[in-house]
Every structure is written in structure tokens, then in C-alpha cells.
Amino acid sequence: MRLDVVTIFPEYLEPLNVSLVGKARARGRLDVHVHDLRDWTYDRHNTVDDTPYGGGPGMVMKTEPWGEALDDALAGGYEAGAHSPVLVVPTPSGRPFTQELAVELSERPWLIFTPARYEGIDRRVMDEYATRMPVVEVSIGDYVLAGGEAAVLVITEAVARLLPGVLGNAESHRDDSFAPGAMANLLEGPVYTKPPEWRGREIPEVLLSGHHGKIARWRRDEAFRRTALNRPDLIERCEAEGFDKKDREMLSILGWSPEPGGRFWRRPEAVEE
Secondary structure: OEEEEEEOOHHHHHHHHOHHHHHHHHOOOOEEEEEEHHHHOOOOOOOOEEOOOOOOOOOEEOHHHHHHHHHHHHHHHHHOOOOOEEEEEEEEEEEEOOHHHHHHHHOOOEEEEOOOEOOOEOHHHHHHHOOOOOEEEEEOOOOOOOEOHHHHHHHHHHHHOOOOOOOOOOOOOOOOOOOOOOOOOOOOOOOOOOOOEEOOEEOOHHHHOOOHHHHHHHHHHHHHHHHHHHOHHHHHHOEHHHOOHHHHHHHHHOOEEEOOOOEEEEOOOOOOO
16 A cells, blocks of 8 residues: 655654554555655745635645645656555544544555645645545544644554554454444453453453353453443444344343334433443
8 A cells, every 4th residue: 555645744754654554664565655745835934824715713725735745746656656546634524534434445555645734725625636536534533633644643553454464463453343344333342461360350250261152252242331331322323133132132231222223222221330
């Protein structure tokens, strides 16, 4: 996968040189190019923003430097053999970033990020490049950051770990929270490692049993417990038919029942643990 990032703070992207992403780059799994937007400005102050039409506070990032920077990033990528670019625009007004979207982006060969500052980028930039490639506006949460670089790091790490050969164990992400399939609407439960006793606290006995079926059932039940406690909204989205008898029994213990339409609702007498 090729990644291009255009930013006014290239140093903010230094974490892309460490941990799993850094290793993926070293192994050639990820080809990252960070571009300084100010390289495409021509005035003495390297201006990338101006006042908004219509008035209001804040500044808006200008079309000219973004247009030239993206044109050059595209030309460089194509020249290097990249193809099928996708423009990823981090913005609080975008589509929520989910594991499903991370999987979708991990299947694309080339992502170009446009982390903005100030009040954002002149809308005409996205409209222009939407005629050349898919444009995905992405929000990493219901809050506003000073700039989009942190969002680029979040999205890149979530996407990169899904690429073949990046994780030490290719199966590691199969049981993640939100992973497509059985965990699509569940949070991963608690995990434990050695020693078996620490400060008077022992790990659950079932994990020492060696009984893989019981362990798998315990882990799934714990996923239901954590989801019911921290993200009940996820259970409300679930279709009852997607769960087996044991799943439904656990949800019933936690205070959830299937409604006629097939989804779950929380009974008034349900008690949080």
C-alpha cells in the first residue's frame, strides 16, 4: 500500500516511523510519503489560508496550494507505479471511522490524506478531486481537534495492522472489538497473562482448564458483558437471529430480550453489574 500525506506539519507524522507502522515501512509493506503543503506556496509568508467568504471566525485553507500539492502527489504516485488512489479527508463532519471502514480502506492500494487546520479546506478542493477518484470524508469521533494529523495517525495504524504480513500473527485481528463476523457489534472481553496470581488476584479458572470450547464460550460471554456495560447501543443494533442459543441466554441474563422486529431491547428490570 502507498500512503501520501499532505500537511503543514510534517513532523507530526514522525510516529509513522515507529512500532508496527514503522516495521511495515521497513519491510516494504507500506510506502509512506509525507509532503509539506507550504512547498506549494510562493509568497514570503508561505500562506496557506485566508478569511472565509460570508464572514465568520477562523480561516480557511486555500485552493491553490492544495491543488498543486495533490496534483504533484498524484503524478509522483503514478510515476512510481501506484494506482487507484482514494482521497481520505479527516474531518469531524465525515463518516464515522469504524473497523468496517478500516477493512475497506485496507483493501485499497493507495490512500492520500489531507489533514486540515483552521476551519478546514475550501470545499472546491474535494469537489474537484471527487471527479478523479473516490473521496472519503472520515471522522474519528464526535469532537474537534486542532488539526487532522492525529486522525491520520489513528486511521493509518488501524488500516496498516490489517495488511498482510504486518501483524506477527495473521489471526490476531480476527477477535478484535468490532471485527467483521462474530465480533462485528461486540467489544473484546478482558485478557490475562502470567503469573496466574498477582496481588491476591487470580485469573478465571476456565482459562487454565485447557478446554477450548469452554474458553471460547467464556470469552464470548465476557464480550457480551463488556458490551452491555460500556456500549449498549451496539447490542440494540444486533439482529437476534445472528446469535445462537447460548448467546441469547447470556443476553437474557444481562437483561436483554429480542423484540418482535428481531432486534434486542433492554428490559426495565435489567441491572448493570
